[in-house]
Amino acid sequence: MGGPVGRSSTRGERTRSRVRRDDRPDDRPGWAEAPGRRSGARNGPPVEGDGGRGSARRAPRSGKRRVLRWSATLLALLILGTGGAGYLYYEYLNGNIRKEDLTLGDKRMADHKANAAGQTPLNILLIGSDARDSEANQKLGGAKETFGAPPLADVQMLLHLSADRSNLSVISMPRDTMLKMPKCTAPDGEIFPASRRDVQTNESLGRGGPGCTVATWYELTGIRVDHFMMIDFAGVVSMADAIGGVPVCVDANIHSRGADGKGSGLKLEKGTTSVKGEQALQWLRTRYGFEDNTDLGRAKAQHQYMNSMVRELRKGTKLTDPAKLMNLAEAATAALTVDKGLDTVKKLYDLAEEFKKVPTKRITMSTMPNVYGTGVNNGRVYPKAGDAEQLFRMVRDDVPLDGKPSKRKAVEPKDPSAPVGEIAVTVRNATGTGTRGPASGRAGHVADQLKEAGFGKTGVDPDNVTGAARTGILYPSTDLEGDAQAVAKALGIPLSQVKKSTDVSGISLAVGADWREDGAYPVSPGKQKTPESAGALNGEEEGACMKVNPAYTW
Template sequence: MVRSDVRGDGGRPRVEEPGERDGGPERPGDSSETDTDVKVPEQRGRKSGDGGGRGRAKAPSRPRRRRVLRWSATVLAVVILGTAGAGYLYYQHLNGNIKREKLNLGETKIAEPTPNAAGQTPLNILLIGSDARDTEENQKLGGARDTFDGPPLADVQMLLHLSADRTNMSVVSMPRDTLLDIPKCTDPDSGEVYGKLTHTMTNESLRRGGPGCTVATWQELTGIHIDHFMMVDFSGVVSMADAIGGVPVCVTDNVYSHTSDGKGSGLKLEEGTTYIKGKQALQWLRTRYGFEDGSDIARAKAQHQYMNAMVRELRENATITNPNKLRNLAEEATKALTVDEGLGTVTALYDLSTELRKVEPARITMTTMPYTYVGPRVVPKEGDAEKLFRLIREDIALDGKDKKKTTTEDATSDDPAAAKDEIGVLVLNGTMTSTLAPVAGRAHTVSRLLVEEGFTKSSSSTTTAVVEDKTVVRYPSAELEGDAQAVAKALGIPLGQVERSTEVSGVTLVVGADWREGTAYQAGQEDDTTPESADALNGADKKACMEVNPAFTW
């Protein structure tokens, strides 16, 4: 499809390479996740007693004072902004707190998905956790004193997909250790051009002009149109976690994330469920040493547990009514975030929070991009990763609870088709997938098939559409609908794959990834179940508990 921007194999233990730090390539003096000021936190959970086996979450003792609890350290910020309405000057002040960056620094443009029958489109937001040490507070929280004010890495990357009908939400985490291609990006401030990189760790994208390069990297890999991004750093996570008051998390055993050579987040918790906030929440979100096999995959699972618990707490607890607390929350929220220009106002963030709040926890699905190990790193798992990306592109709920679509025969247009030899058809190559290169010469091959069918004005283009899962015929206006359907019928393409689009100037056939070979189009029934390798976690699951590595118990 021609796109525009107008609108693990799991399981294998991760081997740390020399010179690597937790959170990215090692920097001189980096203490990884360690904070030397970490103290044993006050434990609100309790040890398992009679009848309480290990690995089971126990009912936590709740904090004395409940404050409104929100979405993750980033999504949380948007949810609470709607509660602050302190007049025009204060509104302008809050707007001034918000940091803004350009959305996309790459060259590839991905068009928005086609609206559903009600005219609604899904919303895709890239959530980025930066490891920047650009302030004294971030330096203290992140360690690595020799890297103060150095270029940051995008150590946390999650794509949040809100369905077009706002009934469900899907989140896809990309492991920090993923090797992929990073496209050419241009710094919007300096004009510096960063050339394309191949087989590079994904977190490097942030230091190539800003979050807009991370957006461009995701779009090129997945073919998913990204509407917005939200980025938060260490201090932002802590300030927002403090503001929400506490989130329950569970571990199967006592855990202390600390190694003899000073690595680890410093997280120290008792077995069972504990409410965490502030610095402790940051430690949880950064912990790798101590959970499961010590890989970045385990860290993503811990982040999913935290985010799900945050959503549930938001809905189960009372809201804040104290004006001073509301003002403080609004201050922290606006200071914590860097967003794209489209989200750069309190009004835009409030509107977004309204949309997010429509989804019940039971319809939220957290996943990790399916992966395959390549040495100590990972790459997208062939087949499964592309399938997960396709489900997001086609707005198919990952929880499998979408209403079954009824199959009805597509109606033939009332618009009569012109004679075949009078219909101009442009054929494009859309056979590329996230794991497969486009089939060379495919558009020319299919164009010749049309000529043989009598469409003598058919021609092909060397332009390669980024991603088109299904072969589709598009037309720009009602008077060409009959012509487009005639083209589809000649090749055996279902009329349901003929659509009107303002992105084309004439009848346009895009040969999709479902027709990479052969001369006869076969419309198949696709499997729309979420790959098991995506390790899905439902937002209503209160039994989730992180498995503790025996080497990190106390």
């Protein structure tokens, strides 16, 4: 657990397809598996909240001790199944932190909407790189044939901290998710064109760096990403050692090692075991042995580990030794890559201050709802129609995934709405996708709905049919914000999909691919519910236990 570990370098590397083929059951061991596929994750910080030890009478804590405690808890939250950034308490560690551009895509991410108190949500993408770019990472990752190859983003988790800081939602995206990649321009100027076919999401990291993974998330979900944190294998091990044991549970004896050599090597007896160090890394990488031997089971195991770690840290019994925290900080900062908005100890500490406000019982882990592909993409996964967009919409709208109310209040526009009969609206058909043409007559149908609601100055743009994944309303200036929101309310479109834009000269409504069918807009505001297919797990659920695949028991 001593000195610094190697970093994952992504600049200037040319992408090279390493998507698993059917004749290569598990191309590279990574976070995913030792001799299987990889699923790494560099990530970051923890949270402090409702925990703490001591009696009603306690001596005042020093400022440094408070930093240690707060940092330890945020570090837990940001680890999310892959390792973490120790809390960077001393300025000299700033130089250890590797910085990259937040996004390499050519689309500007939409701004957050503030709530009535002026607060905005915070979204952090945690990325697990499986790079074999250092001796430590090569030893832990194995797969000599992959040494020096472009890294894969084998673990991707989005942390959503609500605007009022009352709750935290997490979405994991399986690394086998097939999607379209956006155009990305690497820091050295190399251009990676947008993909014309579906590509496995973990390849985004090799398209210029973590900023392309951020751009890919935004392209798919429409969720603004404020920061990213990326970490490698060695960072996970050093973090897990510094934290100490984290209880995990299996419903049968497990040995993740098949006759063909596939598996992480994890070997545990039935029941609860406290794991740390390399054993914790094995748990987080295990694919063969959990449930159906896919990324979906591994994501559940990562969520169980994460929640358990947060509970342990909030008991106040972990990471109270300054020497351990110093070792952790040295190792983690050497392995950590962040965006340029999180490049100092002060910024990371401020982030810790925000995360420590969330109680454990308001943490919800989830996985992007998905379905398996067929044919040449058999075994890969795709976002599940309806359910995946529902989950993304809830995060965009800052709706808690645990179903409990937050302190959110509706945001009143700065400029009130004009009478609906005086509001001019242009509607266009943007329902086309990469595989389907525009749905016939959609712009006219929605325009008719607006006219029936009293918007007499509604017209249709018959020429602009550029596709959009989500229905949206754009307005050019603040004085039209109230009018644009009135249009959204009349159609049941969430206000988070109403944006200010200099690309339009008046109020423009794009009917997106999420509204190809006639009738009301698919989801009414205020009635959103986390889909069962997201597999939500609450932070206080101590009874979670991984189901062992019978082929990997002993």
